[in-house]
Amino acid sequence: GWPRVRVFNHSWDDPASLSTVGEISAEEAFQLTDGRINHRVPVRLNRKVTEYDHIIACGPVFPHEVAGFSGGTKYLFPGIAGPEIIDFTHWLGALVTNLGTIGIVDTPVRRVIDRAAAMVRTPLTCLTLAIHGSDLHGLWLGEPDVAFREAARLSAQLNVVRLPQPVRSVLSMPSERYDDLWTAAKAMYKTEAVVADGGEVIIYAPFLKEVSFTHGRLLDQVGYHVSEYFLKQWDRYASVPGTILAHSTHVKGTGTFDAASGIERPRIEVTLATGIPEERCRRINLGYRDPATIQPEDWEGHDDRLLVKHAGEQLYRLAGR
Template identity: 65%
Template sequence: GGAKYLFPGIAGPDIINFTHWLGALVTSMHTIGVKDTPTRRVIHRAADFLPIPLLCIAMVLKGHDLHGLYIGPHSEAFSAAADLSAQLNIITVDRPFNHVLSMPSTMYDDLWTAAKAMYKTEPAIADGGEVIIFAPHITEVSYTHGRLIDQVGYHVKDYFLKQWDRFKDIPGSILAHSTHVKGSGTYDLATNTETPRIQVTLATSIPAERCRRINLGYLDYRDINPQTWQGREQEGILVVPHAGEILYRAKNLSNTATKGPHRSISGGASTS
């Protein structure tokens, strides 16, 4: 919140693309849920150029309940609200999970908007683990940007950086979305080998062929019974209903790019 409603909020495409790509360079895991980031500093610096006073009204919610209201200069109101929000909307777990069934609500009608189901669970997933985005209602990657995403696919950031001449004309917001969804990892240009830290699998109504084309895993959502996943946290399995509202973070999670074998526990084989 805060000055983000201005920059990139109602600003032009240049700063929208710049700030999103800057966040991607830092990586989602080091940006989401972190108060002081390079992206936030750019946002506050941009707000300082405005020739009029800014008053920020920052509300802190958990679900639909109001827990805090901060009114004042944008940076101060944001800072106070972020501190309280971190207490209410971040769940820290002792050990990372191997399998996460992340279930975004129907208010997210494409993968572009439902991507928070990945962003907000990635920091709680072990190296070599898997997040399955379970959303049978989703039929489209992005109603607005689908053509570009089909062209680019989903990749770790090094895939783009090491082939920059190939991707330099793609808007930064598209590349940022791509690498945020794919997650952390490495890319070896010499061998054309991409090694994501975790597996991202779609259990949606997006067809298997398209999932393969955009470089994401696929599971038939009809083969998944979410009830059989419930209450298995001690087995390294987590179900997240209304995914995207709460950030999950594991203590001392390494940020390596090691990818182990993936075995689906949902009754179907994931395809990456």
């Protein structure tokens, strides 16, 4: 039915499939990231972008843990980018933290993404949607910045739930569409902000049996830690891709690490009640709970508990923040 349509898989790790369109210098990186990163990064993306007359990026805008909101020029970077800027943007997001990023339009990562996109000579038009569940509430077609910001403004109204006070425990139930923790981790990202200090997010997904089908080996080696754990032992972890470190810190959440004592103090606890064995949960530095011992209804009707079904679809924040 679509004889002139072709679908290509983006091979981010194949240099032959990428084209360099520019570079962000160390000085510019320092400025864009508010002093967090001061090294250069080549700007590479799928070379097919340079072989067409026009790019149309189509998709929804939601609160996002790395960029603040998804959509816009994010479809280029890191969407179809090379590994350098993928790692750069994700590690930057980790340094800013999920709490300082998600649901915010203007973020350091968004500035880097937009700067990289400005180096692409092929014209870009965005067909941007604001949706709630499966219902379309708004659609914009035009310049990426305008379309993105309008959709983000409406998405912030549609997809952010505000609570009057923090809770001690969240039972966060991701959809069965997620088949590993790497993707189901949105159950943590989008509920972290409403958990009181010393509280807990329980990711309840008995169907989930794998940490990451793509990155599981590395995550078994690195584990899940707060960002200070890596920053204060950078010689040990500098060679680990920034995307891996970012995922690790986003799932673990904020906290501190004392290098002298080796003691790590996360702000909240993250517990897996999944099909991932207890031994592996402990090995990667996450809590474990047997999902058979959990009754989701126990999290309903309590001021200090929260049950979130289809976790990851909406962002939970405290009122006034």
